[in-house]
Amino acid sequence: MKKTPLKLLALAMGLVSLSCQAQERVRIGFMSPVTGPQAGYGIDNRDGAALAIKELNAKGVKVGGKTVQFELDVNDDVADPRQGVQVAQALVDKKIKFVLGPYNSGVTMPASRVFANGGVIVLTVASNPRITTQGHSNLFRIGATDNQLGAKMAVYAAQDLKVKTVAVIDDRTAYGQGVAQEFTAQANKLGIKVVAKEFTNDKATDFSSILTAVKAAKPDAVFYGGYSAQGGPMLRQMRGLGITAPLLGGDGICSAETATLSQVSSDMNVYCTQGGALIDRSAKGKQFLDKYKAEFKRDPLTYAASFYDGAHLLANAMEATQSTDPAKVGAHLAKSSFAGVAGEYAYDEKHDLKSSAVTVFTFKGKDVVPLKSL
Incomplete structure (x- = not known):
């Protein structure tokens, strides 16, 4: 029997509904100083993460039978501890369960307590050794320590x-x-x-x-x-x-x-x-440098590669566990390893990198x- 326009419309709406049901939105919080004296670093971090998010969405990461659509929620902490605590609380209030950052150790120390209370997985490059001695099981360092x-x-x-x-x-x-x-x-x-x-x-x-x-x-x-x-x-x-x-x-x-x-x-x-090791000496490193420069028309600074790796690290853990539950993702991060652009991500009992080359x-x-x- 020939379908009427009304039936075609209903069918199309049903397909759209099924398509929506087959997608899951995962917001990843980001915090760094994107204004102020240290804005250059924060923008570099942001763009490294954004490049990874773009790649992951193009790839189509599937978790639990659904394609995950990643979104980067960008926040400016201006390298200030008080502002960092406010940003952290705002991210918790928005029910965001994964965060890339903070960048500064002075911001990370107080913000990490807020994230711990909110059950948020945090991947930070902050280098002060005390950050990972607080006993926060949800916090992982993705850079070298002091x-x-x-x-x-x-x-x-x-x-x-x-x-x-x-x-x-x-x-x-x-x-x-x-x-x-x-x-x-x-x-x-x-x-x-x-x-x-x-x-x-x-x-x-x-x-x-x-x-x-x-x-x-x-x-x-x-x-x-x-x-x-x-x-x-x-x-x-x-x-x-x-x-x-x-x-x-x-x-x-x-x-x-x-x-x-x-x-x-x-x-x-x-x-x-x-x-990290010399990034331009590896095939992965060269590819990252080329992609970053093509996307942003400039060379990366210090930690763009680490924030890029951090986003891929989270997505890899979600794929491996077939879950976006932060508890399951965190448990996987703690016991697994991941080869990124800036180095190998495998963790000791404090959630510091087991090995981090320094250049x-x-x-x-x-x-x-x-x-x-x-």
Whole structure:
């Protein structure tokens, strides 16, 4: 019998209904500083995650017979702990059960308690070792710790740069203090003498007083625990005072932003560490770099690859468990391994990475270039 237009419409509506029933929306929260002095890092993180979400939706991840449609819920914590707690609570209130971020250790510490109470799976690059000693079973680190970043910088300083004396400055944030402490501890073990200890804050612009004290100590190198927003201007003021010693740091200054803000046109003489092996040495790494640049018309900075991996890590766990239940996804993450762009994701009992390579970088012009993995 010939179908009437009304019957055809009903049939079409039924097909649409079936199609909708065969899809499941999974929102993944994102938090990082996407405005303010550290916006460059936050935007980089956001775009790494967004690229992964685009790929996953194009691929069509299926869980429980349904195609999962991923959405990235982007939130700006401006690198501020108070704002971070508010963002975390807002994500919990929206019933979001998976979060990529935060970026900063100082934000992650208080926000992680909110997420723990809300049963949210958190994948963070925040590096302070204390973050994973709080006993939050829902939190996983997807980057190196300060122990690795700071200690490996000390190893490179001693073995490759032949540094004998060093001045240490930190910005009094959880990250800055943590990475500076780990650098200092390893430097002491390696026989590097700390001849000056100074501190600033993550809003400072004038470092003349502390740099005058550093200059008087005549160190072979200066280690700065902090971010590019202060690291760049600090380098400019160092050179203005005639301090020619190399500036060392962790991943917080491993960005082209350091070069831009320093306004140093000659050899910057800066070395920094970043979690992960040399990304452009692997096929996966090269593919990621090419895709990122094609999508955003620029090179990635520090942790775009880690946030990209984090989204794929979550999707892989959902596929493996055939569930979007955060408890099941978290249990899988804790006992499994996943080969990503930035490295291997396999966890110890604290949910730190069992193994995380660290790469030392330097600057050529405004480009951050890798030297060696440790």
